[in-house]
Amino acid sequence: MRVKVAIGLRPGVLDPEAVAIERSLKGLGFPDVANVKRQKIIELDVGAPDREAALTAARAMCEKLLANPVIESYTIDIA
Amino acid sequence: MRAAIITFPGSNREVDLARALEAATGHRPLSVWHKESELPDLDLIALPGGFSYGDYLRCGAVAARSPIMTEIARQAGRGVAVIGICNGFQILTEAGLLPGVLMRNKGLAFLCKPVTLEVATRQSVFTSGYEAGQEVVFPVAHHDGNYTIDAEGQKRLEDEDRVAFRYKGELNGSVGRIAGILSTGRNVLGLMPHPEDATEPLQGSIDGKPLFASLAAALG
Numbered sequence: 016m017r018v019k020v021a022i023g024l025r026p027g028v029l030d031p032e033a034v035a036i037e038r039s040l041k042g043l044g045f046p047d048v049a050n051v052k053r054q055k056i057i058e059l060d061v062g063a064p065d066r067e068a069a070l071t072a073a074r075a076m077c078e079k080l081l082a083n084p085v086i087e088s089y090t091i092d093i094a
Numbered sequence: 095m096r097a098a099i100i101t102f103p104g105s106n107r108e109v110d111l112a113r114a115l116e117a118a119t120g121h122r123p124l125s126v127w128h129k130e131s132e133l134p135d136l137d138l139i140a141l142p143g144g145f146s147y148g149d150y151l152r153c154g155a156v157a158a159r160s161p162i163m164t165e166i167a168r169q170a171g172r173g174v175a176v177i178g179i180c181n182g183f184q185i186l187t188e189a190g191l192l193p194g195v196l197m198r199n200k201g202l203a204f205l206c207k208p209v210t211l212e213v214a215t216r217q218s219v220f221t222s223g224y225e226a227g228q229e230v231v232f233p234v235a236h237h238d239g240n241y242t243i244d245a246e247g248q249k250r251l252e253d254e255d256r257v258a259f260r261y262k263g264e265l266n267g268s269v270g271r272i273a274g275i276l277s278t279g280r281n282v283l284g285l286m287p288h289p290e291d292a293t294e295p296l297q298g299s300i301d302g303k304p305l306f307a308s309l310a311a312a313l314g
Binding site for chain 2: 028029030031032035079080081083085086
């Protein structure tokens with residue numbers, strides 16, 4: 016099954032890259048831009064027989080490698 | 095001293111580190127590839143700087159899941175000294191051997207220059223050769239050195255005297271200007287600046303020498 020994992024920073028963690036993007040957009044004539052957030056999207060085939068197994072596998076992958084729980088949270092989307 | 099330097103695909107400071115260790119101890123460190131899963135009895139395990147796995151996913155994230163890291167965690171748990179410099183520090187945080195995480199520098203620039211640090215504690219086998227509060231100059235060369243930890247974690251580091259080095263001035267956005275930290279057992283040190291590249295006059299500073307001398311004095 017095809018799984019889409021979106022990884023973003025936890026609320027309250029400052030993202031210097033998002034700040035730079037926001038500043039740049041403001042400079043380009045979008046003064047009302049606010050709260051810019053970046054996410055990483057990882058898509059993968061997990062080879063699981065059903066949705067539940069795919070979800071379990073994807074969760075384990077996030078815990079073990081894909082996300083760093085110190086600063087990141089994630090959402091899992093199954094096609 | 096029996097020391098081992100662990101190399102990963104993309105490590106690039108292992109030669110400098112080996113040279114600094116050998117100069118201080120008179121013994122050539124063992125070189126160990128990250129695919130190994132066992133280490134002999136050691137006094138020191140060193141993780142050098144570089145860009146393991148091209149910094150893919152997150153700096154140090156893939157290297158932290160290498161076979162050797164389970165063995166390093168086991169040895170660290172037994173009290174063996176472990177030092178991670180720059181990418182080595184990132185790997186140690188990703189492996190959970192040190193708290194917090196190194197994020198992208200606040201100013202987004204790759205910083206490559208000598209910086210002034212303050213030795214924040216001398217209570218460790220790594221820093222006993224310095225005076226507390228002593229100013230030293232080590233070079234930095236990193237894009238992701240912005241040390242991040244929640245307020246509770248930072249308080250714990252401060253209360254337990256586990257900040258080893260602090261940037262003298264604002265550098266990369268690190269909380270509390272933290273440049274290096276110790277584990278709860280004080281036997282694991284991670285730091286972003288490069289003491290191994292401040293051991294000979296040609297490098298512009300010899301302020302890193304006492305760190306290796308401290309290790310030699312403590313570990314033989």
